Amino acid sequence: MGASSSTESNLMASLQRNLSKIVVAPSFAASLFFVYGFIIWTAWMAFSKSRMMPVYDWAGLRQYERLWQMERWHVAIENLLIFGGLFIVICLFLGCLLAVLLDQRIRAEGVLRTVFLYPMALSFIVTGTVWKWILNPGLGLEKMMHDLGWATFKFDWLVNSDFAIYTVVIAAVWQASGFIMAMFLAALRGVDQDIIRAAYMDGASLPRIYFGIIIPSIRPVFLSAIVVLAHLAVKSFDLVIALTGGGPGYSSDLPATFMYTMAFQRNQLGISAASAMMMLATVMAIIVPYLYSELRGGKKNG
Amino acid sequence: MASLTLDKVRKTFGSVEVLKEINLTIEDGEFLVLVGPSGCGKSTLLNLIAGLETSSDGEIRIGDRVINNVHPKDRNIAMVFQSYALYPNMTVRKNITFGLEIRGVSASERDKAVDDVAHLLQIENLLDRKPSQLSGGQRQRVAMGRALVRNPDIFLFDEPLSNLDAKLRVDMRTEIKKLHHRLGSTIVYVTHDQIEAMTLASRIAVMKGGILQQFDTPQHIYEKPNNMFVAGFIGSPSMNFIEAKLVDDNGRIAVTFDNNGQKVVLPLVADSPESYKSWVGKDVVFGIRPEGLTHKRTGSDQPGSQYVNFDAKVEVIEPTGADTMTVINLGGKEIVARVRPDRATNPGEMMTFSADMNQISLFDPTTELRI
Numbered sequence: 283m284g285a286s287s288s289t290e291s292n293l294m295a296s297l298q299r300n301l302s303k304i305v306v307a308p309s310f311a312a313s314l315f316f317v318y319g320f321i322i323w324t325a326w327m328a329f330s331k332s333r334m335m336p337v338y339d340w341a342g343l344r345q346y347e348r349l350w351q352m353e354r355w356h357v358a359i360e361n362l363l364i365f366g367g368l369f370i371v372i373c374l375f376l377g378c379l380l381a382v383l384l385d386q387r388i389r390a391e392g393v394l395r396t397v398f399l400y401p402m403a404l405s406f407i408v409t410g411t412v413w414k415w416i417l418n419p420g421l422g423l424e425k426m427m428h429d430l431g432w433a434t435f436k437f438d439w440l441v442n443s444d445f446a447i448y449t450v451v452i453a454a455v456w457q458a459s460g461f462i463m464a465m466f467l468a469a470l471r472g473v474d475q476d477i478i479r480a481a482y483m484d485g486a487s488l489p490r491i492y493f494g495i496i497i498p499s500i501r502p503v504f505l506s507a508i509v510v511l512a513h514l515a516v517k518s519f520d521l522v523i524a525l526t527g528g529g530p531g532y533s534s535d536l537p538a539t540f541m542y543t544m545a546f547q548r549n550q551l552g553i554s555a556a557s558a559m560m561m562l563a564t565v566m567a568i569i570v571p572y573l574y575s576e577l578r579g580g581k582k583n584g
Numbered sequence: 585m586a587s588l589t590l591d592k593v594r595k596t597f598g599s600v601e602v603l604k605e606i607n608l609t610i611e612d613g614e615f616l617v618l619v620g621p622s623g624c625g626k627s628t629l630l631n632l633i634a635g636l637e638t639s640s641d642g643e644i645r646i647g648d649r650v651i652n653n654v655h656p657k658d659r660n661i662a663m664v665f666q667s668y669a670l671y672p673n674m675t676v677r678k679n680i681t682f683g684l685e686i687r688g689v690s691a692s693e694r695d696k697a698v699d700d701v702a703h704l705l706q707i708e709n710l711l712d713r714k715p716s717q718l719s720g721g722q723r724q725r726v727a728m729g730r731a732l733v734r735n736p737d738i739f740l741f742d743e744p745l746s747n748l749d750a751k752l753r754v755d756m757r758t759e760i761k762k763l764h765h766r767l768g769s770t771i772v773y774v775t776h777d778q779i780e781a782m783t784l785a786s787r788i789a790v791m792k793g794g795i796l797q798q799f800d801t802p803q804h805i806y807e808k809p810n811n812m813f814v815a816g817f818i819g820s821p822s823m824n825f826i827e828a829k830l831v832d833d834n835g836r837i838a839v840t841f842d843n844n845g846q847k848v849v850l851p852l853v854a855d856s857p858e859s860y861k862s863w864v865g866k867d868v869v870f871g872i873r874p875e876g877l878t879h880k881r882t883g884s885d886q887p888g889s890q891y892v893n894f895d896a897k898v899e900v901i902e903p904t905g906a907d908t909m910t911v912i913n914l915g916g917k918e919i920v921a922r923v924r925p926d927r928a929t930n931p932g933e934m935m936t937f938s939a940d941m942n943q944i945s946l947f948d949p950t951t952e953l954r955i
Contacts, residue, residue, distance in 0.1 A: 476669035479636055480730075484683035485657030498673035 321562065327555035334549035345552035354532050355557065358540040361447045365536065366515035368451045369458070373511050374504065376455065377462025382492055384463070385470045395467070398460035406457065410524025413453040414440065443533035446526050450518070450534060453525055458514060462507050469500040505572065512568045516561060537561050586647040586737040586770060587612050588633070593642035595628055595794075602628050603794045605642070610787060613768045617785035619775055621817070625794040626774045627742060633772060634663050634740050646737055657686075662731035663740040666747060668723045670715040670730075677711040680729045701729045704763075721752045728763075741773040745780065757783060778818045782806065790814045808945070812869065812952040815945060821874050821909060824919045827949070828870040830863045837861065839870050839946075842915045848894045853941045860946065863955055869947040874909065874920045876943035879927035880936040891938040898931050910935070 297304075331341040349355050380398055384391055401409065416422040417440040427435035439445035473496055481491045519538035526534040528543070535543075537557055545554035588610050595603040603625045610616045618626040631637040633644060635656035644651050651659050662683075670679050680701060681694045689697075702708045705725045715723060724744060731739055741760075745753045761784055764771055775781055781788050782802045790797040790805065790813075798810040809815035815823045828841035831849070837860050838851040852860065884891035899918070902909040908928040910921045912935075921937055929935045946955040 474667050474669060476665040476667045477671060479634075480663065480665055480669040481671070481682070482636070483634060483656045483661070483663055484730075485686045486682070490686070495671045495673060499671070501673075 324555045324558050327551060328559050330552055330555075332551035332555070334551065336551055341552070345556040349553050349556045349560070352553070354535060355537075355540060357532060358535040358537045358557075361534060362516065362536050364447055365451055365454070365518065366512065368448075369454050369515050370508060370511045372451070372455045373459045373462050374507060376459040377507065378466050378497070380459070380463040381466035381470055384467055395464070398463050400460065401457045402461040404457065406518075406521040407524045409453050409457045410521045413449065413456070414525050417449050417452075440526065441530060443530045446530060446534035450522055450525055450536075454514070454518065454521055457521075458511065462511070465503055465507050465510075466500070469503040470496065473499065505575075509568060509572050513565055516565050516568075537564075587614075588616075588738055588770060588772065589643075589645040590629075590633075591643040591645070593629070593632060593644060594640050595625070595632060595637070596640045601794060603632075603639075606796050608789055608796070608799060610770065610772075612770055615764050615771045615773065615784055615786040617773045617775060617781040617788050618791060619778055619781040619788055619817075620791035620797075622776060624791040626776075626791050629791070630663075630740055630742055630772060630774045633738070634661060635659055660734075660737045661740060662734045662736040662738075663742065664724075664727045664731050664744045666743040668715075668727040668747075670723060670726055672715055675712050675714060676707065676718070676726050676729075679715065679726060680733050683730065683734055697733050698729075701733045704732065705729050720748050721756065724748065724756055728760075732767075737770065739769055739771045741771065743775055744773075746775070746777070760784065779820065782818065788818075790817060792817075807943075808954070809871075810954055812871070812947050815871050815947070819873055821920045823871045823873050823945070824877065824917075825947075826870045826872070826914055826917065826919065828868055830860065830866060830868050830946070832864050837864060839868070839944075841870065843894065843896060844913070848914075850892045850894070850939055850941060852944075853890050854888070857955075859955060863946070867949050868955065869949050869952075871945035871947060872939060873943060874922040876940040877919070877921035878938050878940070879921075879923045881938040881940075884938045890940060890942045892941055893936050893938050895934050895936050898929055898933055898935050900931055901928055903928070912937070 326338070327336060328345050329341060329343075331337055331339045331344075384394060384398075388394075417437070419425065419436075419438045419441060424435060424437045427437075439449045477495065477499075478491055481495055486494065517538060518536055519542065522528055522534060522536050522539050523542075528535045528539045532540075532543075537560065541554050541557045541561070544550040544557065588608075590606050590608040593603060593606045594601065606629060608616070618629060620626050628637065632639045635651070635654065639652060646659065646661070670676075671682060674682065677698055680698050681689075684694045684697060698711065699708075702711055705728060707722065707725050707729060710718060710722055710726070715726065718726065727744070744760075745756055748756060757780060760773075764784075773780075773784060785802050787800065788802050788805050789799045792813055798805055798814045805814060805818055809818065809823075812825065816825070826841050828839045831838055831840050833840075833849055833851055836851045836854075837856060838849050840847055840849045842848075880893055881891045883889055884893050896912040896914065898910055899913050900911040902911070903925060905925075907922045908925045910923045910928060912919050912921060947953065948955055
């Protein structure tokens with residue numbers, strides 16, 4: 283009796299000690315397998331001769347060579363640079379501006395904040411579909427202007443292969459700038475009000491207070507915002523699919539849509555895997571220095 | 585440097601009146617301390633002087649100039665904030681010169697001004713650091729430097745020491761006092777700490793509930809508080825209040841109160857104010873500071889002495905080193921006496937105390953005003 287109850291209590295004790303590990307273990311194992319396992323598998327695929335079905339013959343860098351010879355990949359890369367650059371810059375600017383304006387203790391701030399933040403609650407598919415309707419020349423903005431009597435009004439970026447990528451920028455900015463505003467607003471609210479009053483008494487004008495003191499002192503938020511926006515830009519997929527479908531032609535392809543097309547429509551698993559690895563490398567190039575500086579900063583402050 | 589006058593200044597937020605007709609005048613070079621519990625309106629008053637808020641009524645003058653509608657930067661005042669409010673993205677040097685730069689002072693003059701101030705405050709070696717690299721005391725100095733460099737008419741201090749630890753607070757207090765002696769500048773200083781008020785001020789304004797309770801020199805406020813609030817707020821440990829009665833004791837006016845069944849009669853000193861006579865036979869509040877209530881003094885047995893003895897049972901003793909605070913129970917209230925350590929007795933024992941009748945205050949129990 284005594285012996286069995288003591289082993290039972292031992293069991294309970296060790297269970298209690300390891301409870302957190304036991305609880306975390308399944309999700310840890312799952313993410314190890316499904317995230318990192320498949321990253322490794324994709325990396326391997328990129329070095330194989332896979333086309334329609336995965337095969338495991340070593341092909342060296344041949345898939346990468348083929349990838350970089352495709353004009354469509356170059357279009358996708360160029361689009362990513364245009365889209366990512368404009369998306370990040372415009373979102374930062376608009377988000378910052380909205381946050382500064384909202385920070386002036388205005389009436390109905392709560393309502394406005396929600397209005398600006400709300401697009402973030404939508405899925406990119408919804409955003410893409412709505413903007414597709416708005417920007418559709420025969421249906422949306424252009425049609426409305428024509429109906430109002432402005433017959434020469436022309437806004438056909440959605441179907442113009444030179445400008446299609448900019449419609450993606452418009453929709454993405456609409457969706458994300460409210461979120462960036464929330465980040466900046468939180469940082470602005472964290473700034474000691476006495477600093478503003480001190481600067482005010484020093485005789486600084488409001489723009490000078492913001493651009494000379496407040497915004498420089500919330501610099502870390504810029505870094506966080508850029509990282510958030512950059513990874514949103516690199517992984518953009520559903521927005522393009524819903525808005526332009528990568529078209530006209532492949533003029534608004536991004537690397538993610540390129541990868542999808544290669545893997546599931548063109549039977550080029552190897553090229554698809556190679557492009558996925560290129561995207562991973564891009565994201566790592568952004569995230570790793572950020573994490574490094576964050577972790578090191580944490581150690582310094584801690 | 586200049587005098588400061590507040591003439592019937594009122595401030596309302598909506599229907600709430602946070603300042604009620606404040607009248608204050610300080611001369612050039614005076615050190616005014618606004619003191620009171622939180623929510624008493626002292627910070628609002630400071631903000632009115634600074635121009636960070638506008639008064640609802642009344643006039644604020646620096647020298648002869650009415651400044652109610654003058655922009656803060658044109659009032660020629662400088663303020664030191666509780667949180668220091670240093671600009672986090674600028675070096676100490678930039679922090680100090682920022683105001684000068686905006687006013688269009690030339691670079692060479694700015695450099696000279698910084699050097700002077702840095703020398704005065706001994707922060708020369710910190711000039712190229714960022715505020716985040718400074719300790720609390722150093723930030724405080726920089727904040728003062730930023731105010732000093734402008735050479736303003738009036739300095740405003742908003743609880744500048746409350747974020748410092750106890751030791752540093754005492755050091756900085758001395759330093760502010762020295763600085764005031766050296767510069768002879770007009771200072772308005774807000775604090776909730778009555779010790780800071782007593783040590784720094786040339787005149788104290790005690791506030792409560794938006795009303796100026798008393799405006800006088802520290803010593804006068806300490807000795808002759810206007811009402812029970814001021815009496816209780818200024819001084820530590822605070823003044824003892826005993827519910828008592830004024831009686832005629834063989835031709836002399838005396839205070840009498842109950843000491844656990846026994847009647848204690850303390851005759852007042854001969855030169856007591858005439859006004860006490862009209863209170864004979866009525867209830868009063870007898871206020872006496874702990875240092876007015878001591879161990880038995882020599883000469884206290886002689887008739888006509890300012891010291892009057894009575895016996896009481898000691899409840900608790902709190903030695904502080906220099907004095908032993910002895911708590912006794914009079915009429916259900918705890919009363920603190922300040923006793924010399926070698927004359928203190930143990931809790932539970934009876935002890936003879938002397939009340940110094942020169943150091944007493946009497947208050948009206950209903951209005952709480954001084955009689």
